[in-house]
Amino acid sequence: MQKIQTPLTTILSLLVCFGLSTTLLAEEPQATPNTATTTEPPTNTVAENNQDYVIPRPQSARIEALKSSLERRRLSHEIQNLEANGTDFLVLNKASMTDSTQGCVILLHADNEHPDWPDAIAPLRNALPEFSWCTLSMEVPDIIKRGEPIKLATQEEDAQPADSLPNQDEVFARIQATIAQARSENIEQFVLLGYKTGAGYALSFLQQNQTAGMALVLIDIEPTIGISHYDLAQKIRQVAQPTLDYAVQNQAADIQFTAWRKQAANQRTQKNGEYIQLNATPDRVNGNDSKPLLIQRVRGFLKQHTSQITQRKSLPSVNKGLFYTSP
Known part of the structure; x- marks a missing residue:
């Protein structure tokens, strides 16, 4: 006995068949006549992709932030851009007052600071001009390169002198360029x-x-990569000029390093001039705020151990007529 389909059942069957056919057609890839299937290469090559990455340059960012800070404080006139060995560097020039x-x-x-760093450099840079000294705070290249991969030392680097500091030639060239610029402005004496590593x-x-x-x-x-505490201390033996060695001497390593520097100074x-070694411990007046004491120590050393010792300011003349009447 055949089953009789109702019109509604017939319609539903047709719709199901039509839906399956449409799905099958959609899943089949549609070929385009006379057109080859190609894959577009990426627009950027490997070299080009490297240009899309932001290379971390902490020192560059640090110096730009310093410039912006000085400009906001209306101190952009203190910024000098000098050049040494084909590399530009920044110097903050504060004239004597x-x-x-x-x-x-x-x-x-x-290391990893800048020429206006608040710990010690900025207080001295800003205070010494009040006592007849101009200050030239120089940008020192980073020793530890932040954001860059660590590489092993090569044989050529191992062959460098044992007492040579990282970036030594570059730093020395910058010091000489700074001195040359100051001499062009009629400055003849330098300290x-x-x-820390800048002292080295x-x-x-x-x-x-x-x-x-x-x-x-x-x-x-403090020493840095490539030189020991002892070797750095021995450099003092060949410095004849008056020297102020102002450092914290709390830990055993500090005390030993201090003793080596004193020994080297005695063997000059x-x-x-004199070699003066002072312990940078807080005093009762300033407490933990060591900056006023630091300024006082450096100012006193320069006053007593440079040509500033001959500076004598005459007393102001007094017009006695302002205080006495004639009989």
Whole structure:
């Protein structure tokens, strides 16, 4: 007996068949006559893709942020852009605030800092001009390159002198360019002042350039890659100029490093000035705020151990007529 389909059942069957046919047709790839199937290559090659990445340059960003800060404080006139060995670098030039400029203090900041770093460089950079010194705070290239892969030392790098500092030639060239620029502005006397790793550069530069500076100031000196505490301390033996060694001496390693520097100073064969070693411990007046004490120590050292010692300001004349009447 055949089953009789109702009109509604017939319609539903037709719709189902039509739906399946449509699905099958949609799943089949539709060939385009006389057209080859091609894959477009990426628009950027490997070299081009490298240009799309932002290369991390922490020091460049740090210096640009410093410039922006100075501009906001209306101090852009202190910015100088100099060149050494084909590389531009920044120097902050703050003129003496008196009419008897003694010379310029060249300041070298610590690694991964900048020429206006607030710990020690900025207070001295801003305070010393009040005492007849201009200040030249110089950008020092980073030793530890942040954001870059660590590479092993090559044989050529191992062959460098044991007492050579990283970036030494570049830093020395920058110091010489800074001095040359200051000389063009009629500055004749210079003091080298370094903070932490910057102190190592200042010491090494004066060791190799005996007549470049009239005095040396080392603040919290610390060694860096490629040189030991002992080898860095021995450089003091060849520095004849007056030297202020101002550092914290709390830990055993600090005390040992301090003793080596004192020993090296005692073994100097040529002495054109004293070697003064002071412990940068807080005093009862300033407490933990060490900046006023730092400024006082450096200012006093420069006053007593450079040509500033001959500076004598005459007392103001008094018009007695303002105080006495004639009989």
